[in-house]
Amino acid sequence: MFIVFNKQKIYSYLIAFGTVFSLFVIAFVMTTNGQNTILTSSNGKELPIYSVDTKEKKIALTMNCAWSAEDVDKILETLKQNNVKITFFVVGDWATKYPEAVQKIAKEGHEIGNHSNTHPHVNNLSSSENIKQIQDCSDKIKQITNSQTILYRAPYGEYNNTVIRAAKSASHVSIQWNLDTLDYTGLTGNEMWERLDGKLKEGSIILTHNGTKHTADSLDMLIKNITKQGYKIVTVSELIYKEGYIIDSNGTQKLQ
Numbered sequence: 001m002f003i004v005f006n007k008q009k010i011y012s013y014l015i016a017f018g019t020v021f022s023l024f025v026i027a028f029v030m031t032t033n034g035q036n037t038i039l040t041s042s043n044g045k046e047l048p049i050y051s052v053d054t055k056e057k058k059i060a061l062t063m064n065c066a067w068s069a070e071d072v073d074k075i076l077e078t079l080k081q082n083n084v085k086i087t088f089f090v091v092g093d094w095a096t097k098y099p100e101a102v103q104k105i106a107k108e109g110h111e112i113g114n115h116s117n118t119h120p121h122v123n124n125l126s127s128s129e130n131i132k133q134i135q136d137c138s139d140k141i142k143q144i145t146n147s148q149t150i151l152y153r154a155p156y157g158e159y160n161n162t163v164i165r166a167a168k169s170a171s172h173v174s175i176q177w178n179l180d181t182l183d184y185t186g187l188t189g190n191e192m193w194e195r196l197d198g199k200l201k202e203g204s205i206i207l208t209h210n211g212t213k214h215t216a217d218s219l220d221m222l223i224k225n226i227t228k229q230g231y232k233i234v235t236v237s238e239l240i241y242k243e244g245y246i247i248d249s250n251g252t253q254k255l256q
Helices: 007-034 072-081 092-097 099-107 127-145 161-169 189-196 215-228
Strands: 058-065 087-090 111-114 205-209 232-234 245-247 252-255
Touching: 058 215, 072 099, 072 215, 087 092, 087 099, 092 099, 092 127, 099 111, 099 127, 111 127, 127 161, 189 215, 205 215, 215 232
Parallel strands: 058 087, 058 205, 058 232, 087 111
Antiparallel strands: 245 252
């Protein structure tokens, strides 16, 4: 059997190869630059930011607000006494129920992030439903503080490609955490610190909650222990890179 190549066939093959190559390049550029992230696994799973690769000795302390607001004044006073600003991830319904607490958080100069509107299991929602959760929460916070949110933390720490892409569509950056105090389980302050001690590193993101049994009473001790180790506590926006970054398979944000 003989395979005959003529000019027309060769030309067709070259066009086909060039088209495939061009599509690959476009997809790569959009993934790494346009969306500021990369697909990090063989099944194309996208990841939120769990921590940041930085040489600066700073960490972000975050607090999810979805339950009561009785301890907010004490938390804010402790943060003020320690001259620390953190990021509060607020649920939209919580903001509607406790607008004065949201106003106080904003007035004290803390960052307010988006924690969905009703705290649902977002992995069960469609793209449009996820986007609505984010937008509704952001709208409620804007009505109270006159500022829109730009950071998103999905409820229960859930995420999938739909959730991450919905956040991008709503102009939000998805944020997780790499250190969990488990304060919502009723741990004491010393038990929370045991979960952090020896694990802190540059670029860590710590998870806490308001409305728990011991967080408000333990916050001063946690802050002092963190700063004694030479770390500066900052907001998430002060920690993360805004552009020119990738997210590796561990959820670590790195400059390209």
